[in-house]
Amino acid sequence: MQILAEQPLITSLALAALGFGCLYGWLQTGKRAAAILGIVFLLCIPPAIWLAHYWQTDREQVIQMINQTAAALSDNDVTRAISVIDPAIPALRAQAENELARYEFKWVSIGQFRSIVFVDAADPPEALVDVTANAVLASRAHGFGETRISRRVIFRCRKYRERWFVSEYTHLPVIGGPDGYTPQGELLQRFRER
Numbered sequence: 001m002q003i004l005a006e007q008p009l010i011t012s013l014a015l016a017a018l019g020f021g022c023l024y025g026w027l028q029t030g031k032r033a034a035a036i037l038g039i040v041f042l043l044c045i046p047p048a049i050w051l052a053h054y055w056q057t058d059r060e061q062v063i064q065m066i067n068q069t070a071a072a073l074s075d076n077d078v079t080r081a082i083s084v085i086d087p088a089i090p091a092l093r094a095q096a097e098n099e100l101a102r103y104e105f106k107w108v109s110i111g112q113f114r115s116i117v118f119v120d121a122a123d124p125p126e127a128l129v130d131v132t133a134n135a136v137l138a139s140r141a142h143g144f145g146e147t148r149i150s151r152r153v154i155f156r157c158r159k160y161r162e163r164w165f166v167s168e169y170t171h172l173p174v175i176g177g178p179d180g181y182t183p184q185g186e187l188l189q190r191f192r193e194r
Contacts (some may be wrong), residue, residue, distance in 0.1 A: 006060060008052035015045050058164070059116055064129055065164050066110060070133065073100070073108040086165040096169070101183060106136040106146060115154070123158040126167075132174055150174050154166055 004011050022038030025031070054065075061184050072080035078100045085093045111132040119126040133153050138146045156168035173179055 003151045005052055005055045005057045006049065008023050008049045011052065015048060019045075044077050058118065058125065058127070058159065061164050062116060062129060063113065065157070065166075066113075066129065066131060066155070070108045070110050073105045073135070076105050076138060084166050086160070086167045088160075089167060092166075092168065102141050103137045106138070108133065108135045108137075110134075111150065119131055125155045127155075127164075129155040129157060131155075133171075155177075 019038045019041030022034045022041060024034035026038060069081050069084050072083075073077075078097060081094045081100060085096055087093070111134045114130040114132060115128070116130075117128045119128065126153045131153050132150060134148070136146055136148050138144065152174045153168050153169065153173045155173045157164050158167045159165075167179050
C-alpha cells in the first residue's frame with residue numbers, strides 16, 4: 001500500500017510492464033484473455049496516479065507537517081510554527097515559543113529525514129521522527145550575528161483527529177551527543193536507548 005500511495009512512478013511502470021507483457025503474450029498466442037488483461041492493466045495507470053496524488057499516508061502527513069514548520073520558521077512566524085505542537089500540552093507550546101523567540105530566522109530547511117519510525121500498537125498512533133535541520137539565524141538576546149547551523153531534531157508525534165501533532169521534541173548537534181542548547185527530557189533518553 002505504501003508503494004501505491006507514495007511511489008506512483010513505480011506503480012505506473014509496473015502496470016505498464018504487466019500490460020505490455022500481456023499484450024505481447026496475446027500477439028504470440030492469439031489468446032483474447034491476454035489482450036483484455038493487458039488493456040485492463042494499462043487502463044489502471046491513470047487511476048493509480050490519481051490515487052497516489054490524493055491518498056496521503058501517515059508518513060507523508062508527518063513529512064508535510066515538518067516541512068511546513070520549517071517554512072513557518074523561515075518566515076519567522078513563530079505562531080504558525082508552534083501550531084503543530086499538541087494543544088493538549090500547553091507547557092510544550094510555551095517552551096517552544098520561548099526557545100524560538102530568542103532567534104531571528106533567515107532561512108530554515110530540512111536537510112534529511114534520518115528516520116521515521118511508527119510505534120507499533122500505539123493508540124493514538126505515534127511516530128518518532130529524526131531529521132537534520134539547517135538554518136541561518138541570528139540571536140536576538142546574545143547579540144551574535146547571522147550564523148549557519150545544522151541540528152539534529154527528534155520529534156515524538158501523535159495523531160489526533162486525523163492530524164499529526166508534535167507531542168515532544170529535542171535537538172542536538174548533528175554529530176555527537178547533547179550540548180548546552182539541547183533541551184533535556186525523557187525523549188532524548190528514550191531515543192538513546194533505541
